[in-house]
Amino acid sequence: MSRGAGAHSPSSARTHNPHTGVLPLFEVAQVDLQALFLELSPRASIRVDTRSGDGEWLHSYKARPLPETAPYGPYAVHLADRLDRFRWVCFDLDSSKGDTGPDLATLLRWLEEAGLTYVVAASGSAGGRHVWVTSAEPLEAVLVASVARAAALRLPTLDHGLLCNPATGAVRPIGAAHRDGGKSQLQAPLDQRRAADLLTPASCGNVSDAFVRLALIIDSVPAPATVRPRIVREQQVAEILDDELGPRLAGTPNTALDDETWALLTRRPADDRVSETLASLLGRLALRRWTWPMVERLMDERRHREGGLLHACTSTRRRGLRIVLTDTQAREKLRRQWERCVAYAATLPLTEDSLEWTETIADVVALVEQLQAAADACPERWADKAGPADRAALDLRCLYALRSGVTVLDLDVRRAAVSAGHGRSTMHRAQNRLTLDGWLAARDTDGPAGTHELLPVTAAHPGFTLVAQGGTQGTPPPLGEVRRFLISRLQERLSAGQADVFAYGRATEHHGGGLGHHAARVYQQLIEHADRPLSLSEVCARTGYAPRTAVKHLTAMRNLMVVTRAVMAVQHECPTCQALPGERCRTATGTVVRRRGADQHTARRTLAARRAGTPYYRPRPGSLLAAAKALGCFGVTASRARRYAVEIELYRWWRQEEEWMRTPKAGVRTGVQVNDEQAALVLTTLARQPRRRYPRTADGRGDHGAARARIERRIATA
Known part of the structure; x- marks a missing residue:
C-alpha cells in the first residue's frame, strides 16, 4: 500500500454530493496529499519555481530531484513518465480565459458518462480549477493529446498545452502553494481518504478503455465556432531547420520589416497584451525566415526590450507589477518563445512576405509570366463577344496564384464575379471556355467544384512564343521585383474592369447601362501605359479591335471625360538638314533659315502636320465615378x-x-443538464x-x- 493511502484509517462517513458544495456534518479523514503525489510521481524529479532577488516568485519552473518532503514554495509534479506515458490526466481550467463554471460542469458530465472517477481542486487563483483523473495503467501520449485537443475546442477556459507535452507537462499538486498566495485546495470529494484512493492508480478504477470512451463522447458534441476558432494541423507546410543558426524556417531571411511589424517591435504593448505582442512579433519574424542570432541581437537595444520583447525581458509579479529579468534569464526565455513560434509558423499558410523567399514561388512566377505573355500575343482571342470575361477570369487566377504561391486554386464563381466585375454565370462559362482552350484544367476530383489548375504555355496556345535568353544577354530582374510588377499590373487591370461605368447591359427602367466590358479592355490598356499616351494604332494592336471599333469606344469614353485626346506635335527632327528636336533648321552653309513666316524647312513642317493629325489618348481615372453617375449605373458592383x-x-x-x-438525435440530451x-x-x-x-x-x-x-x-x- 502506498504511503499516502496507508496514512489514514478507514472512514465510516457517508458519501456526499460533490456538485452541491455543502460541507458534510462530520470530520473528514486527514491525509497528506502532497506526500502522496511525491510518492506516486512518475519521475524522479519535480519542477520548482524560482525566486528573484527581492523574493518574488518568477513563475519559471526548474527541474529538481524528487525531495523527501514537499517544498515550501510553488512546485509541480510531472504527469507522464520517461516513456511519455501519462499516469495522471489533469484538466486545467484557467479563470483568465473566462468563467470556468460552465466548462467545469460540462467536463464533469463527460467524465461521468465515460465512467471515470475524478478529483476536483481549486488551483489557487481566483476561479481556477484542476480536475485530476488517474489511470490504472499508463496512457499513451497520442490518446491523451487527442482528448485534450477535442476538449479544448469545446471548453474555452481549458489550458490543454500541458496534456500535449509529455516531456515537461506538470501541474501543482493539491496542497502546493500558489505564487500569488494561497494554495491548491481539495474541493471534491471532501473526504481526503476518498480523494487519495481516486488519485492512486491501484484503487482509482479507471481503465484505459474509459479514456477511449471519453474521446468518443467529446467528439460527438459539436464544437461552437465562436469558442475556439482554430484548426489543428497535423502536417507542417514549411521545413524547419535546426543548425548552428538555431531553429528557423528554410529559406533566405528577409531583413526588411513592414510598418506593422516595426510598430510591434518598438512600441510598448498594453499590460494585458504583453505576451500576445511577443508571440505575434516572433511569428512574423519566423515567417520572414529570421534566424536565432538575428532575433537575439534585438535584445541589444532598449527600445526593443521595452517594446515587443517586454514579455521576454520581464516577469509578472504579485499585484500585477513586472520585474526585470537578468540578461541570461531574458535570453533563455526569448529562446524558448522563439522555438515555439517557429514551430507554430511552420503550420501557417505562406504570407505575402514569406512567399518571396521560398523556392516554389519561382515556378509560379515563371508560369504566370508565360501565360500573360502568351495572352498578350493573341489580342484577337479576347476581342470577341466573350473575350473580356475570359481574359478577366485568366487574370484573376494568375493574381491569386502569385499571392498564394500555388497553381491549383479553389475559386467560386460568385467571388470571381465580384472581383472581375462580371456576373456569376458569365464567369462560370468563361472558366469552361478557358478549360477547353487549354489555359485551365479542372480539378473537381481533388477539391470543391471551383478548383482549377493553371496550365503551362504549350504550342497549342494561339500566341505561343518561347524566347530563350542566353546567360550573357543580361541579368534578369530579381524574383521579388517581377512578382510585385505582375501583381501591380493585374490589380490595376482588374480594378479598372470593376468600375461601374463599364457595366454591361442596356439602360432599362431598373438598370442603367454602362459602356460595356469591351470599352473596359481599351481603358485597361491606357491605364497600363499611363506614363505615355497611346496612339490609335497602338490601341488596336494591343486590344485586337478594328480601328472603327476602337474609335467607337474611345469616343464614348471621351464624351464622358474618362479619356482625353493628346496631340504629339511639339518638336520633330528635320529630314532635310537633320536638325534635332528643339534646334533650328540650317542651310548648307550653316546659316539659320530665315524665311517669311517660318524658320523650318518644308519637309519638317509637313512631318509636323502629319504627326499632329495622329490622335493620342490618355486616361483620366478620377472621372470614373462621375461618369458612372452620369450614365445612371453607379452602384451596380455593390x-x-x-x-x-x-x-x-x-x-x-x-x-x-x-x-x-x-x-443522429437518439440519446442526445437538450437543455440545461442538472x-x-x-x-x-x-x-x-x-x-x-x-x-x-x-x-x-x-x-x-x-x-x-x-x-x-x-x-x-x-x-x-x-
Whole structure:
C-alpha cells in the first residue's frame, strides 16, 4: 500500500454530493496529499519555481530531484513518465480565459458518462480549477493529446498545452502553494481518504478503455465556432531547420520589416497584451525566415526590450507589477518563445512576405509570366463577344496564384464575379471556355467544384512564343521585383474592369447601362501605359479591335471625360538638314533659315502636320465615378456583391440545417443538464451561439424565400 493511502484509517462517513458544495456534518479523514503525489510521481524529479532577488516568485519552473518532503514554495509534479506515458490526466481550467463554471460542469458530465472517477481542486487563483483523473495503467501520449485537443475546442477556459507535452507537462499538486498566495485546495470529494484512493492508480478504477470512451463522447458534441476558432494541423507546410543558426524556417531571411511589424517591435504593448505582442512579433519574424542570432541581437537595444520583447525581458509579479529579468534569464526565455513560434509558423499558410523567399514561388512566377505573355500575343482571342470575361477570369487566377504561391486554386464563381466585375454565370462559362482552350484544367476530383489548375504555355496556345535568353544577354530582374510588377499590373487591370461605368447591359427602367466590358479592355490598356499616351494604332494592336471599333469606344469614353485626346506635335527632327528636336533648321552653309513666316524647312513642317493629325489618348481615372453617375449605373458592383453575399449566406445556412437534420438525435440530451440531487446551483452548458432554426413552411419544408428575407434584413444596404 502506498504511503499516502496507508496514512489514514478507514472512514465510516457517508458519501456526499460533490456538485452541491455543502460541507458534510462530520470530520473528514486527514491525509497528506502532497506526500502522496511525491510518492506516486512518475519521475524522479519535480519542477520548482524560482525566486528573484527581492523574493518574488518568477513563475519559471526548474527541474529538481524528487525531495523527501514537499517544498515550501510553488512546485509541480510531472504527469507522464520517461516513456511519455501519462499516469495522471489533469484538466486545467484557467479563470483568465473566462468563467470556468460552465466548462467545469460540462467536463464533469463527460467524465461521468465515460465512467471515470475524478478529483476536483481549486488551483489557487481566483476561479481556477484542476480536475485530476488517474489511470490504472499508463496512457499513451497520442490518446491523451487527442482528448485534450477535442476538449479544448469545446471548453474555452481549458489550458490543454500541458496534456500535449509529455516531456515537461506538470501541474501543482493539491496542497502546493500558489505564487500569488494561497494554495491548491481539495474541493471534491471532501473526504481526503476518498480523494487519495481516486488519485492512486491501484484503487482509482479507471481503465484505459474509459479514456477511449471519453474521446468518443467529446467528439460527438459539436464544437461552437465562436469558442475556439482554430484548426489543428497535423502536417507542417514549411521545413524547419535546426543548425548552428538555431531553429528557423528554410529559406533566405528577409531583413526588411513592414510598418506593422516595426510598430510591434518598438512600441510598448498594453499590460494585458504583453505576451500576445511577443508571440505575434516572433511569428512574423519566423515567417520572414529570421534566424536565432538575428532575433537575439534585438535584445541589444532598449527600445526593443521595452517594446515587443517586454514579455521576454520581464516577469509578472504579485499585484500585477513586472520585474526585470537578468540578461541570461531574458535570453533563455526569448529562446524558448522563439522555438515555439517557429514551430507554430511552420503550420501557417505562406504570407505575402514569406512567399518571396521560398523556392516554389519561382515556378509560379515563371508560369504566370508565360501565360500573360502568351495572352498578350493573341489580342484577337479576347476581342470577341466573350473575350473580356475570359481574359478577366485568366487574370484573376494568375493574381491569386502569385499571392498564394500555388497553381491549383479553389475559386467560386460568385467571388470571381465580384472581383472581375462580371456576373456569376458569365464567369462560370468563361472558366469552361478557358478549360477547353487549354489555359485551365479542372480539378473537381481533388477539391470543391471551383478548383482549377493553371496550365503551362504549350504550342497549342494561339500566341505561343518561347524566347530563350542566353546567360550573357543580361541579368534578369530579381524574383521579388517581377512578382510585385505582375501583381501591380493585374490589380490595376482588374480594378479598372470593376468600375461601374463599364457595366454591361442596356439602360432599362431598373438598370442603367454602362459602356460595356469591351470599352473596359481599351481603358485597361491606357491605364497600363499611363506614363505615355497611346496612339490609335497602338490601341488596336494591343486590344485586337478594328480601328472603327476602337474609335467607337474611345469616343464614348471621351464624351464622358474618362479619356482625353493628346496631340504629339511639339518638336520633330528635320529630314532635310537633320536638325534635332528643339534646334533650328540650317542651310548648307550653316546659316539659320530665315524665311517669311517660318524658320523650318518644308519637309519638317509637313512631318509636323502629319504627326499632329495622329490622335493620342490618355486616361483620366478620377472621372470614373462621375461618369458612372452620369450614365445612371453607379452602384451596380455593390448591388451585385450584396446579392451574392445573400446567396452565399443562404446556401451556408441551408447546409448547416441539412447537417443538423442528418445528425443522429437518439440519446442526445437538450437543455440545461442538472444532477438529480442538485437543487441550489444550476450551470448551463449551452453553446455560446445557439443554432438558428431555418424557416419552414406549413408542411415542414424549408422556406427559402423567408430565409432570404431574413438575411437581407440583417445585411445593411450600401
